[in-house]
Amino acid sequence: MTEKIMNQKEKIIEEAKTIFTAHIEKHALRKTPERFTILEEIYQTDGHFDAEELYVHMKNQNYRVSRATVYNTLELLVNCDLVTKHAFGKNMAQYEKSYGYKQHDHLICLDCGKVLEFCDPRIQQIKSTMGDIMEFEIKHHSLNLYGQCKKKDCSNK
Amino acid sequence: MTEKIMNQKEKIIEEAKTIFTAHIEKHALRKTPERFTILEEIYQTDGHFDAEELYVHMKNQNYRVSRATVYNTLELLVNCDLVTKHAFGKNMAQYEKSYGYKQHDHLICLDCGKVLEFCDPRIQQIKSTMGDIMEFEIKHHSLNLYGQCKKKDCSNK
DNA sequence: TTGTGTGCAAAAGCTTTGCATGTTG
DNA sequence: CAACATGCAAAGCTTTTGCACACAA
Numbered sequence: 001m002t003e004k005i006m007n008q009k010e011k012i013i014e015e016a017k018t019i020f021t022a023h024i025e026k027h028a029l030r031k032t033p034e035r036f037t038i039l040e041e042i043y044q045t046d047g048h049f050d051a052e053e054l055y056v057h058m059k060n061q062n063y064r065v066s067r068a069t070v071y072n073t074l075e076l077l078v079n080c081d082l083v084t085k086h087a088f089g090k091n092m093a094q095y096e097k098s099y100g101y102k103q104h105d106h107l108i109c110l111d112c113g114k115v116l117e118f119c120d121p122r123i124q125q126i127k128s129t130m131g132d133i134m135e136f137e138i139k140h141h142s143l144n145l146y147g148q149c150k151k152k153d154c155s156n157k
Numbered sequence: 158m159t160e161k162i163m164n165q166k167e168k169i170i171e172e173a174k175t176i177f178t179a180h181i182e183k184h185a186l187r188k189t190p191e192r193f194t195i196l197e198e199i200y201q202t203d204g205h206f207d208a209e210e211l212y213v214h215m216k217n218q219n220y221r222v223s224r225a226t227v228y229n230t231l232e233l234l235v236n237c238d239l240v241t242k243h244a245f246g247k248n249m250a251q252y253e254k255s256y257g258y259k260q261h262d263h264l265i266c267l268d269c270g271k272v273l274e275f276c277d278p279r280i281q282q283i284k285s286t287m288g289d290i291m292e293f294e295i296k297h298h299s300l301n302l303y304g305q306c307k308k309k310d311c312s313n314k
Numbered sequence: 315t316t317g318t319g320t321g322c323a324a325a326a327g328c329t330t331t332g333c334a335t336g337t338t339g
Numbered sequence: 340c341a342a343c344a345t346g347c348a349a350a351g352c353t354t355t356t357g358c359a360c361a362c363a364a
Binding site: 249250 | 352353354355356362363364
């Protein structure tokens with residue numbers, strides 16, 4: 001069972017690497033070990049993270065990387081849609097892997113800052129309608145709902 | 158005609174001041190001239206702006222204000238829903254007045270960075286549905302569509 | 315008068331850049 | 340071997356904070 005999940009994750013990682021390689025070749029960039037290591041780190045982990053967390057996480061595993069390379073690589077990964085960049089709060093961008101993961105939006109708790117995910121097909125309809133009306137080719141979107149959890153077990157910071 | 162528009166704008170400003178005054182009194186804050194001057198500046202102007210633009214704009218008119226007060230006051234205005242805070246790009250928060258102005262979302266051009274506004278009632282339905290399902294009391298939302306203008310007059314940066 | 319709010323400048327926090335070195339193609 | 344990528348640290352930018360003074364209440 002766990003084995004199957006691992007295999008599934010490994011498979012996703014391999015496919016992500018293929019996509020990344022294609023992007024690198026298409027743009028005549030270099031296949032450096034750092035870039036692929038960072039991609040792997042991101043896809044080994046679940047959930048949202050920021051650049052500093054990724055940097056520290058890699059440092060803790062004794063990888064030799066710099067913040068500059070982390071930021072550089074994150075931008076490349078965002079460009080080829082392997083990673084999504086969010087701005088839930090005001091400062092500090094948050095990222096998450098996006099290949100092999102269903103489309104979703106976010107619900108942010110105003111009390112504890114927790115980020116939940118949800119899906120609603122109507123967002124696709126809005127994108128389609130607005131793209132037509134405004135004569136835009138919509139590439140992506142960002143929908144965040146902010147509110148307070150009604151359950152009493154919310155940490156309420 | 159212009160006169161009527163001016164009167165309309167003046168009326169909105171007066172109402173906004175009333176709301177701000179109520180908020181200040183409720184929270185036992187002080188009615189400083191700076192706070193009301195900033196509110197007025199914001200409501201005299203249309204469109205989106207960032208903190209620095211507002212600061213420079215006020216400096217150019219020889220108002221004696223500091224960045225600290227601009228940020229402080231913007232936060233107060235966001236708290237009483239007179240101003241909305243956005244994060245269209247990665248850095249630098251953008252603001253816009255929100256009283257007396259219809260609810261709307263944003264369409265951002267990936268080529269020139271222009272921000273357009275649109276309305277779609279389905280977003281209200283999504284908020285309502287998701288609030289129920291996730292047991293959240295949704296306070297507000299942020300929906301941004303990112304895309305490229307199909308018209309050829311787009312500045313395309 | 316009493317303490318909150320302000321201006322100013324310095325500090326803080328996230329991200330980018332410059333430079334010398336290392337490595338890919 | 341030529342150009343691009345990296346590591347490191349310094350710089351850049353937006354936002355926050357500390358301090359002394361000003362001024363609402």
